[in-house]
Amino acid sequence: MENTLHTHSLATAGLRITSGIIDSAILVGICVVIRVVFRNALADYAIAIDLLALSTDLFTLLFSFVYLLFLLPLMESYGGSIGNRITGIIMIDMDTNEPVQFKKAFYRSVARFLLLSLGVFPILISTLAITSSHLRQAWYDRWNNTLMMIKD
Numbered sequence: 612m613e614n615t616l617h618t619h620s621l622a623t624a625g626l627r628i629t630s631g632i633i634d635s636a637i638l639v640g641i642c643v644v645i646r647v648v649f650r651n652a653l654a655d656y657a658i659a660i661d662l663l664a665l666s667t668d669l670f671t672l673l674f675s676f677v678y679l680l681f682l683l684p685l686m687e688s689y690g691g692s693i694g695n696r697i698t699g700i701i702m703i704d705m706d707t708n709e710p711v712q713f714k715k716a717f718y719r720s721v722a723r724f725l726l727l728s729l730g731v732f733p734i735l736i737s738t739l740a741i742t743s744s745h746l747r748q749a750w751y752d753r754w755n756n757t758l759m760m761i762k763d
Contacts, residue, residue, distance in 0.1 A: 619760035622700045626644055627749075627759055635692030641720045642671045679724050684716035695759075705756040715755060724749035 622630075649670050653687065684693045687702050688711055702719075704711045711719075726733050737749045746758055 619701065619703070619756055619762065621691050621747045622698075622759040622761050624747060626698045626742055626761065627747070628738065630692070630694035630698045633697055634683070634692050636691055638675065642675060645674055646671050650665055668741070679727075680720055682715070684713055684720045684728075687711060687716040687720075688713040697763045700759050701762050703758045705758055711757060715757065717747070719751050719755040719757055722754050726751060 616745045616756065644705075648667075671722065683692055687695070689697065690710070691701055702716065703709065704715050705763050706715075726737055737751070740753075741749050744753075
């Protein structure tokens with residue numbers, strides 16, 4: 612089998628940001644739909660407004676955790692997230708020089724989730740790391756030894 616690192620080129624920062632925006636827009640869109648559907652379904656039971664808002668927020672938060680920590684790594688281990696597929700990006704495991712397996716994608720997603728939970732500043736610094744790194748790696752890519760490559 613040919614070495615994947617030599618048959619693909621590094622993904623640009625612009626493509627990575629575009630992919631992230633697409634994936635984020637999908638997550639936000641799904642969460643909005645969940646909130647509307649869940650709120651309308653529970654409103655029929657005349658639940659107190661505060662309890663309704665809290666339960667809707669908790670359900671949306673639970674879905675976000677499942678998406679970020681399970682569905683996204685699952686998609687990435689099977690060819691990439693929707694944003695990656697649209698932009699033509701594939702994630703490569705630098706240890707094997709092959710597309711990532713679920714375990715590596717999961718660890719990367721956990722690291723990215725922890726970084727996101729710290730707020731906007733770490734996200735901006737991580738994005739700047741992509742533009743300044745010779746391998747165009749964000750912090751969570753460095754920690755997990757992954758590269759984002761363009762499918763050729």
